[in-house]
Amino acid sequence: MPAMFDVVTSRVNFPDLDAEVLDYWKERDVFRRSSEERPDAPLFMMYEGPPTANGSPGIHHVLARVFKDVISRYRTMKGCRVIRKGGWDTHGLPVELQIEQELGISTKREIEEFGIAEFNRRCRESVFRYVKEWEVMTDRIGYWVDMDDPYVTLENDYIETGWWILKRLWDRGLLYQDRRGAPHCPRCVSSLSSHEVALGYRENTPDPSVFVKFEANEWIGGATPDIPSYFLAWTTTPWTLPGNTALAVSVDADYSVVETTDDNGQTIRMALATALLEVLTGDYTVAQEVKGSELVGLSYRPLYDATRYGAPIRQFVAGVDGQTALEDAESYSTRVVSADFVSMDDGSGIVHIAPAFGDEDLGLGREHQLAFVQPVDLQGIITGSYPFAGKFVKDADPEIAADLTERGLLYHQGIYRHTYPFCWRCDTPLLYYAKTSWYIRTTAVKDQLVGNNSRINWYPEHIREGRFGEWLRNNVDWAISRERYWGTPIPIWQCDHCGAMDCVGGVKELAERSGEDLDDLDLHRPYVDDVTWPCSSDSCPGALRRIPEVMDCWFDSGMMPLAQWHYPFENREIEQDGRLPADYICEAVDQTRGWFYSLHALSTLMQDDIAYRNVICLGLILDGRGRKMSKRLGNIVEPDSILDAHGADALRWYLFTASHPGEPRRFSDRLVQQTLRQVLLTLWNVYSFFTNYANIDEFEPSQIPGDWRPEAELDRWVLAELNQLVQVVDGHLDNYNPTDAGRRIAEFIDVLSNWYVRRSRRRFWKSEADADKMGAYATLYTCLTTVARLMAPLAPFVSEQMYRNLELKFNPDAPDSVHLTDYPVADPSLIDETIMDATRLAIRVSSMGRAARSKAGLKVRQPLASVVVRTRTPDEAKYLDWVAEQILEELNIKSLRADGGEQDLYSQVQSAAGDDGDSVVSVDGYSAALEAGYMVAVDATITPELADEGLARELAHRIQNLRKGARFEITDHIVTYYQGPDDVARVMTTHGDYIKQETLSESLLPQLPVDEAHAETAKVEGMEVTLGVQRVASG
């Protein structure tokens, strides 16, 4: 008894298949072996961008994970040892927020009252809450990544590498403290990162729009004004006006001095940009036109003189090495300065400058050494003795406007709607507030950042010079400190007396400084804050205490190339062994400013090298209607529901092929189901067909001779297509393009099923076991095993199942998994362009022939005498001889002839079709289809002989349906009963052999079916016929 293929039914349940394959992988430990069994293979590094496990994974997480997986699996099959360590991102404000919500608190004061130790303990616990769900999903979608030994950003070893990195930067002068205008939430009393700010933009936010008159002390040319003269400036934040210390103009722009009258009827003059005169509401005349440069330097009176209202005044002064310092001052002056950011699109072309607030204002303050007046505290309350002191800034806005109106300094006010950031946690409008933070001086390596970027292969390519390149060229120093609790503590200690600072690069160093045994210290707050030591400066009585800030969690993820190995405290060999940089990373496009940047910046700073060679930047995943998925819209798709319904391969295949990686992709259950049906089920049915007949014929792979070459036309054609497919798919995957790889495979599966198998069926059915039949088996077997390997990186489950049944079962020496085999290599000698062209012609002619038949009402089961074909070029006409047999069989026609010679049918058909282009017309007894220069004309004449033959086919078809309905096995022999008019009886006799052979009937009995037979009575070609089938004992 020869070995048999496992029976493959066409009714497959992919989710069950997935489970079986997952068990198999686990049992054989395939994933671990895929890297460990090849210690000498070239390394391929995949870096895992760490997710946070404090929520359930969504479909967008599946998207990134399958794209990571497909490349890793492909590289494994190409002979690499792929390293892919899992990771978890565990720090940061989102984690804190979740705990705040659970505790029902929302301010830092409440957290500190609650206790940092307990607060952080809860944060630590929460980030692993959904780890199990993540692990199950990861497993379920077939993402191979080492989850047993992941890196975790909260572990001491991981944090220690971070300290070491910061110390290195500190030693090189790249870590510094500075005052910047930063988005600040007055309710949470904390800065927000740019990432967080992005979460809270609201469109159409109404804000006051006020045009304010600043009274000039001196006027153009240095003259003393003879009538009241003003600079007209515009703002949407009246509360910042007490902080005003300058006005900014654009030096090259045109400004106009207009004359008008104020509310008291007095003549005044005002300066504003000529391009913006339209903002003036009353009558006016233009008295003078000047360049902005002529306004620069003119002094004016502050609206609210800080010396009268008791707000602290400071002044920027030039310090050492080009830096500026901020010193306390008694008084200040205000004047017009130039700035390049002055807009001529809205406002008045004269910009109100308050260095205590906006970042541009602060920069301008440094540049021009302006005064710095801070009349607002960190809670957003106006300080000092202003009439509106004690108010929250937004509540002070109307009072300030009223006060200015009363003083005749408000020219005009209205409402301005714009996009404004709000705190994403508490909906408080954010204030831009100048305060000190810690920065990494990334601008010091800006050229290297840009230069190294040019060595990265971006997919899609435009990200390199577009979004990412643009971001790098506009690089600003990286604000890394957060005034928060749950994060990597910044390892800087400062003397509480003299202010001396010390940066600590590791736990051992800290133990040496403090003289304590710190082996068991949790490096988080508040424990690390308890470590102190006496100041070592001369006779300073102070103690060094850690500064309160923690690090931006993007720093955590950006340092993973080193920190995942606890470098340099362990694993120093990673410098040389190929683990730096990564060969491949993949995340969604929102990581451009996130992980992609933090990796790139830290790698450039630390190694002056790239962090990754190849990166796929994925587009967002949208719902079936093109909307972003969000909890609020309730359109989030749970991965489980898709996986349970259609299986992992269908989901993967859809995600790979629906659109190119960089494009947004719409997602719906229906689209996944369509992929399943069109690609996986079609392949599965070919596979099922093959195994069914191979078992009947006791075919097994070892029967294929070692030097076998395809001979039959169809075999040579499909193997040409297959080998070309191997070349193309390999090229696409090598180029990080699973999308086109998958699409090409799907096209091949389509022609394999709908042309190769469709046209070859009879070769498998026939009873004699000749060379042609062996050729068909060898060919289809080769196609299936090759496709299984080709698609293994994309659809790892179904390909594994096919591999095991088709190859492993017959070759115990083969690797136990398709994922441990080598990726297919094309045999170029089998790629025959000519035969591919010829077959394409056959497919086209067949399609047109069916159209011609269909139009004339000639069903395919009715044989016809002849078909006339006209090709577009004479070259193609030569192909007709080769493929005529395929065409005739497909179209059920007896003879084919090329058009031309004496009776040129084409010209008659053309004139009949007229201007109609592609169409089907009837000419001279033919039904002819025209398309793009081709013509296929079928002879519509049905002779009595042809009619009988058609009836024979019809009867055979009916008998086949009865067999099928009776659920007979394909190989069962039967007896057929029939009862009908003379025509039926005649055909049953004259075409009896044909019908018997087709239906495996041992005899055709002209009588009513016996009771045991399966029978039906139906109209056949208008005649009432009774047919019955009965199984006979197999011989």
Next chain:
RNA sequence: GGGCCUGUAGCUCAGGCGGUUAGAGCGCAGUCCUGAUAAGACUGAGGUCGUUGGUUCGAGUCCAUCCAGGCCCA
């Protein structure tokens, strides 16, 4: 306001260097085929290829403008 991307059939997507009559799948209506198929074939309806200009003998394709949508940033 700036940067990047996208716009082709009702939906999802193809359309190498500009070149014959712009395609496929799904969906809809109908016809056919089927002893692998949960499939397949054919016909039909459905397109100002986002807009307006320009380059060209010729533009879905190249350039510019505008419009709409998305993402990122200010």
